[in-house]
Ligand SMILES: Cc1cc2nc3c(=O)[nH]c(=O)nc-3n(C[C@H](O)[C@H](O)[C@H](O)COP(=O)(O)OP(=O)(O)OC[C@H]3O[C@@H](n4cnc5c(N)ncnc54)[C@H](O)[C@@H]3O)c2cc1C
């Protein structure tokens with residue numbers, strides 16, 4: 001089974017968020033980048049588990065500049081076989097998806113996994129766009145994925161329940177919590193990753209459909225109003241009269 | 247210049263954010279001078295559909311042939327409806343179904359998508375500027391959409407739907423040619439414990455490691471019951487199995503935006519806040535006055551959850567009895 005795992009870099013969850021160039025650009029200065037957690041913990045690890053159980057090959061793809069290299073090496077250290085970097089700083093999800101589709105279209109992947117969303121732009125878009133561009137079926141936000149021959153069984157959370165789904169490969173699945181458990185790369189993996197193939201692929205030149213024109217920080221919260229354990233009637237009153245939430 | 251809304255259905259009923267998405271579409275339609283159409287499936291109660299007229303819908307198209315949720319058929323259904331109504335703007339809710347369909351439709355139509363909009367767009371001729379949360383709620387970005395046809399997925403609980411009209415929408419059957427579904431729904435298992443589904447709950451009572459053990463959750467559930475709230479938890483609590491995984495909120499769990507979020511015995515780590523900072527009002531109960539959560543809270547009680555939760559439940563019951 002040939003599996004393609006899409007990975008993105010994301011600012012470490014504790015990063016301070018600030019902007020430059022008149023609030024039109026994210027300030028990457030001093031920001032520590034990590035592999036987007038959904039891609040690493042769920043999509044990649046599940047791909048590796050499937051490969052370990054039934055044989056196959058796991059390729060990483062990431063769209064972006066040379067600064068992606070440490071992110072890609074980390075994914076290789078966790079266990080992917082090889083990697084591709086599409087050399088373009090895409091400005092929106094459609095451009096990113098188009099480049100991944102351009103690379104993947106004639107490679108015969110049986111399964112393409114993405115994370116549920118990137119934790120920076122939180123769009124949940126790439127998987128669905130990719131599925132459309134490659135004419136594959138798509139399951140979004142899956143919490144379980146099993147493969148039997150070419151039949152995929154999937155579960156996903158829906159409001160009030162869990163949906164159990166089935167379909168034939170190839171397909172695209174976006175991965176959320178439940179799919180797998182985080183793996184910490186060991187020394188051997190880290191050493192091996194240094195020499196695993198990382199191909200740089202030139203972009204097709206797809207264009208973006210949307211554009212970010214400005215960033216702002218959310219309005220500051222006012223100071224917290226404190227109550228003692230003996231004064232909770234007043235708190236409840238304020239939740240009614242002031243906050244109007246009960 | 248019509249605006250088309252896709253409305254999801256659950257067990258034969260309209261999905262909860264539909265009044266919001268229809269109202270949102272109406273605000274856009276008023277600015278660009280057009281009408282609002284809705285496309286949905288799997289709903290036989292025509293009255294509930296006609297009532298969308300109150301939020302500004304002129305016509306509702308219903309398919310009976312699509313019976314279960316799958317991306318192939320529903321994307322085709324919406325694409326056909328776009329054609330039939332000459333829609334230039336398409337609105338989804340940014341919920342599990344919207345996340346599945348909107349990107350697929352975007353790529354099919356070459357229509358730019360803003361996924362997770364939090365406000366009505368600014369419209370200047372053909373230029374739409376749409377705001378959405380980025381960096382897990384730590385910032386807001388304004389997006390412009392370049393393409394002629396535009397898609398917006400609206401984050402639930404971001405706009406307040408106001409029933410402004412009183413003329414019912416016309417309801418029509420809509421049965422375009424639809425392809426086979428490549429993904430089949432085998433079954434939908436209801437989550438055990440009848441409670442209110444967390445993503446839709448207006449009030450959520452949540453607890454963390456400060457509760458010491460799963461046997462102590464009774465006081466959390468009591469408060470939730472008194473308030474008609476859903477329950478949630480921090481990640482370590484789900485990881486050690488004190489609570490079910492679907493209750494885990496935050497960066498790596500689910501993100502929620504209730505009107506009221508009450509957190510007891512949760513420190514307020516940034517990854518936890520990422521999943522709850524869209525809540526309208528936050529109440530924090532913690533023994534440690536330095537707990538970071540207080541900085542994100544509107545109201546706080548510095549105290550022991552084992553004392554505060556039962557007392558708060560009492561106070562809520564008293565309030566409910568009197569009002
Ligand atoms: C990449 C990444 C992703 C993560 N994703 C998530 C996520 O999605 N969701 C999430 O929640 N966490 C997430 N975490 C973990 C997060 O960093 C915190 O470790 C976690 O939220 C802490 O949970 P907690 O507040 O329940 O426990 P603790 O941090 O142990 O806090 C317990 C709190 O309870 C208080 N307390 C103790 N006794 C009492 C009492 N009797 N009454 C009242 N208060 C009391 C303490 O003062 C303390 O503030 C993530 C971490 C990483 C690195």
Ligand SMILES: Nc1ncnc2c1ncn2[C@@H]1O[C@H](COP(=O)(O)O)[C@@H](O)[C@H]1O
Pocket residue numbers: 005006007008009036038039043061062063064093096100113114115116117118121122123124125126127
């Ligand atoms: N630049 C990128 N290169 C490769 N994959 C990406 C990139 N950006 C996002 N993805 C994948 O698409 C998923 C969803 O991203 P998004 O649509 O931005 O929320 C991520 O979890 C990744 O798996």
